[in-house]
Amino acid sequence: MENDMTEPGSRRRVTIREVAERAGVSMATASRALSGNHPVPAATRARVLRAARDLDYVANAHARALVGGGRKMAAVVVRQVTSPFYAQVAEGVEAEAADRGWLCVVGATGGDPQREMEFVQLMREEGARLVILVGGVVEDEAYRERVAHYAQALDSTGARLVLCGRPAPDPEIPALVVEFDNEAGARAITGHLLSAGHRRIVFLGGLPGNTALDARVAGYRAALAEHGLPPEAARVVDCGLGRAAGLRAMGELLKETREFTAVVAGDDMVAAGALRAIADAGLAVPADLSVVGYNDIPLAEDFNPPLTTVRTPAEELGRAAVRIALRDPEHAAGSHHLLGTHIVVRRSVAPPPTDGGLTPV
Amino acid sequence: MENDMTEPGSRRRVTIREVAERAGVSMATASRALSGNHPVPAATRARVLRAARDLDYVANAHARALVGGGRKMAAVVVRQVTSPFYAQVAEGVEAEAADRGWLCVVGATGGDPQREMEFVQLMREEGARLVILVGGVVEDEAYRERVAHYAQALDSTGARLVLCGRPAPDPEIPALVVEFDNEAGARAITGHLLSAGHRRIVFLGGLPGNTALDARVAGYRAALAEHGLPPEAARVVDCGLGRAAGLRAMGELLKETREFTAVVAGDDMVAAGALRAIADAGLAVPADLSVVGYNDIPLAEDFNPPLTTVRTPAEELGRAAVRIALRDPEHAAGSHHLLGTHIVVRRSVAPPPTDGGLTPV
């Protein structure tokens, strides 16, 4: 089971003892010169460094962490790294961690809570000091229990827990949450559509229980209300996220009714699916139908047409997560940070066809 | 400098000694029961496991690695994780590593050799047993030296080096290379265009010195030759990779000449840029111009029109890299593996407009 590797790791490594001997000092002095934890006269240090270089000495991070009581390591956990949005968040975390000399490991769960738990456990063993869980979830009982467990478990090993784009089930829990202001973003982009003259707007991609999406739906409804529309004017299709979902739901919706002139998608990927479904139905965007997305993934401007969407600076989210976690240790428990977003106008929105004479406000 | 973290890691962790005491056995027995490295009677094991659970024991991975002489850890190094192709490769590595119970860390270099070196060094300290460098490069002297250095350095710490999509400068070097057969792929997709009747095909996105791109250019030329066209029929624009490069180069090319009916792009991102430049010039794809890409990134089917391209199973590349490295330790040095690709036909290719009467073969 283990023998699929003919131990190449068995080569003996140079230890600090050998460096010390070659430099003619004790291990203690060598250690101090190498790690810089304690001042050492320049001449001595030079001698040690020289010896280390000559011998190609490589410090053993494990020994260091063992005696030093841990190490600077952060972990990001996402559903999948191939999702453009998650990849950007992970990159932000990695970058911010690297800036501080921290090591960063990323874990992909594929959306499986089981793997998520295993990974958290692994990070406990590895001595991670920061675990960042990224991505929206539906907040059910199982989720609450899971997070409560993580928080307790990580706290007991002295690690900090950050929830990115997902809720803390209980303000008492020692976790930090950092996320975008989904409601404000959805309100703004829906307002953009309303300002262009649209009145019958559907929200495609709800996912009841998913706090991020629920917040976007709330923002969408709020915008409608702000423009004096009755609550019945809202129409939300709970098809969930992903290109496939958008493609199917949009296809079905178009078969059922044409009583709408614009759609706000739950995110850019469902917008991608919707765009295709609309094209397949022989309709044009934005001439016949306007559509907007959410997240502004890198390829959104290559959609057909280029997508008007809400820019959520994903990399900044990742950076903020580690920055805040490391800076505000006091506020970590129950602290909640909201990041702002803004609209990126491209070419997927036009005034509605029926009142084409209207000038956009 | 270090004080931006009020040591939450200082909480004392339960050690195996306490577990042993509670279970009424020695540390040795507890260790064996916990790690499974040595058979232990079921009753004893149960007692130990019970004690461990009661105490919420978390093994210290560092101590384990220290005494156990290393640990199962792989590292992938890419330019950036936000590139869809690299993300997929990384995901493949992560998945294959996870399947074997290995930990996987990913590093992003941003294309900076300096950071690449630092990361390799870090991995040596961390005791990684497998380092996978991903992504094409221009093979200059600096590159050769760098790789030779990595190979030697990693070998000295007993780690294996895998080059994914980039060349080993010297067959003697202890590195394994795993990559796609770029020449065959480019030959096939160019052949597809030729079969559709195209004769004046430009290659957009060459990058002299970059071995992957050079191979694609070679495949493109080979396909032309196979179809009886003279060498002068080849036209390659060395604009490099990326959407921006494709956008600019295509724009300029169109201003200069229209003496071509199809373009094969260096990769899908170049194709994305080209598509936009063509649309901006008021031309239609594929009616006026056919274009094909390379890699089949997840969003290629959402381009306008959906892109005909070469599918390079990126995740499989990542998986293969770790599988081969771990399976064929003998052949590791100087071993070279080529992975196959295939064409994905979508809607960006049609017969050339001038000989529209031709039926595609």
Next chain:
DNA sequence: CCCCTGAATGAAAGCGCTTTAACTTCCTCT
């Protein structure tokens, strides 16, 4: 001239774990 202070250094303890070598038992075989 001696004692005190501080800088430079070293010996040794020990981080938490695995593993070797030794030691009991308790059978089984002759």
Next chain:
DNA sequence: AGAGGAAGTTAAAGCGCTTTCATTCAGGGG
């Protein structure tokens, strides 16, 4: 019945490093 194992268990060694504590040596003030 006694030798020879096998099986279960443990004490102790040590992985490579940092750090505490002790020691040495210079220099400066009383």
